[in-house]
Amino acid sequence: MNFPSCSLVVSTYNRPDALELCLESIFKQTQLPGEIVIADDGSGEPTRQLVSAMQKRSPVPMVHVWQPDDGYQLARIRNRAFAAARGEYLMQIDGDLVLDKHFVRDHLQMSRPGCFVSGTRTMMNEALTGKLLTREISPDDIPQHSQDLVKKHNAVRSGPLRVLLYFFERNSRNYRYVLGCNMAFWKNDLLKVNGYNESFKGWGKEDNELAVRLQNAGIKLRFIKFGAVVYHLHHKVADLSAVPANEEKLLQTIQQQVTFVPAGMSNYITRSAVKEQS
Secondary structure, eight states, X not given: OOOOOEEEEEEESSOHHHHHHHHHHHHTOSSOOSEEEEEESSOOHHHHHHHHHHHHHOSSOEEEEEOOOOSOOHHHHHHHHHHHOOOSEEEEEETTEEEOTTHHHHHHHTOOTTEEEEOOOEEEOHHHHHHHHTTSSOGGGOOTTOTTEESGGGGOOOHHHHHHHXXXXXXXXXGGGOOTTEEEEEHHXXXXXXXXXXXXXXXXXXXXXXXXXHHXXXXXXXXXXXXXXXXXXXXXXXXXXXXXXXXXXXXXXHHHTOOOOSXXXXXXXHSOOOOEEO
């Protein structure tokens, strides 16, 4: 099977220990991405040093796209990373995930023209996360049936079940269930809607709003289950104060059938405003 060229976009902010685990899991993929793009929302020197060291170890090109720390600006840094990415197909994850070794292959096998995809995740509790970060256990030895895992069913990988659910899923338009930590898009489809809406500041709903605009533009939403498995490292609950305002913006997008937003990817493609550190 001929796969499209792909970039793996990894968002991060001041968590180099988690990012290191994440990158190591990328290096072990059975199907490597064409490149890794670090979408860094203003991390400090420890993250820069880590990325520099990991670039030397990486089996594929790794680009560090950074912006100054101006509060939670995930939508903007993802747009910058999308603009910098060279692949036809962009996989998006968070830098506090450990990926199953078949993650990239699973996404590529399920890629279809006219579709974008959201996956699932298995959550790790604080105890298991601590053991991984201190290297007490290896990411290769995450206990599948441990009480330290939440949503363990999302760690099950099955090719036949994955294909069956992908093609026959009945709720494939439900934007509420997309997870920004595990998504994949064609870059040209992102360009049609201009990527993320940068008016979203603070945590929450930017992924759902992007999903709605893509659907409004005729791009179908699909979900991968029983594949593209990821394990989410534990962290404190995010600041939820921006959620009500972001919910209102999401509602406007739904009611007004918005497809394109002016503040998005095009800012960085046309003005070459992406800052790359390598």
